[in-house]
Amino acid sequence: MIRAVFPGSFDPIHNGHIDIALRASRLVDELIVAVYDKPLKNFLFTPEERISLVEGVFRNVPKVKVMGYSGLTVKFCQKMQAQVIVRGLRVFSDFEYEFRMGLANHRLAPDVEVLALITSEEHTFLSSTTVREIASLGGDVSSMVPKSVEIALQQKFLELGEDHPVIPTQTIRD
Numbered sequence: 001m002i003r004a005v006f007p008g009s010f011d012p013i014h015n016g017h018i019d020i021a022l023r024a025s026r027l028v029d030e031l032i033v034a035v036y037d038k039p040l041k042n043f044l045f046t047p048e049e050r051i052s053l054v055e056g057v058f059r060n061v062p063k064v065k066v067m068g069y070s071g072l073t074v075k076f077c078q079k080m081q082a083q084v085i086v087r088g089l090r091v092f093s094d095f096e097y098e099f100r101m102g103l104a105n106h107r108l109a110p111d112v113e114v115l116a117l118i119t120s121e122e123h124t125f126l127s128s129t130t131v132r133e134i135a136s137l138g139g140d141v142s143s144m145v146p147k148s149v150e151i152a153l154q155q156k157f158l159e160l161g162e163d164h165p166v167i168p169t170q171t172i173r174d
């Protein structure tokens with residue numbers, strides 16, 4: 001049985017992530033979408049909110065499970081007995097980062113392979129940072145995220161009010 005982990009911040013999940021997760025799930029027996037929870041990071045959504053949004057997206061996809069995790073991704077893989085880490089590649093800058101991370105992870109856990117899928121053309125520009133920035137300025141993100149995420153973003157910025165602090169731009173790779 002091949003089990004894979006797709007790790008990320010998912011702050012929030014967007015159509016680029018969903019595309020990678022669904023395509024990867026066809027290649028394996030089980031895919032765990034692992035929502036990174038590092039308390040030191042300045043996320044827009046809480047870990048519970050990010051997990052719940054991801055769960056909502058994959059509720060009807062039996063092969064996909066959703067979990068929160070912190071610490072080293074390879075340790076989480078070993079704990080879950082997953083043989084594969086799935087990553088998505090957008091542009092050249094992603095490649096350099098993923099290349100470094102892939103080699104480092106392989107050094108730490110030679111038995112865990114990295115499977116990098118190239119983004120679908122229509123999602124090349126898409127990142128959580130872009131989605132957060134557009135939504136924070138009242139822009140239309142309906143073509144970039146599922147309805148549930150669009151609503152969560154509207155609610156979040158309503159709660160934060162007009163004078164919301166600078167929107168955190170960090171992702172797992174910062």
Ligand code: ADP
Pocket residue numbers: 007008009010011015016017020086087088089090094118119120123124125126127128129171172173
């Ligand atoms: P982001 O970079 O969107 O803030 P994450 O840190 O949550 O996202 O990224 C998790 C994984 O999803 C990474 O492997 C990242 O390269 C991949 N990913 C993010 N956006 C896209 C996209 N538009 N197309 C393909 N893969 C993506």
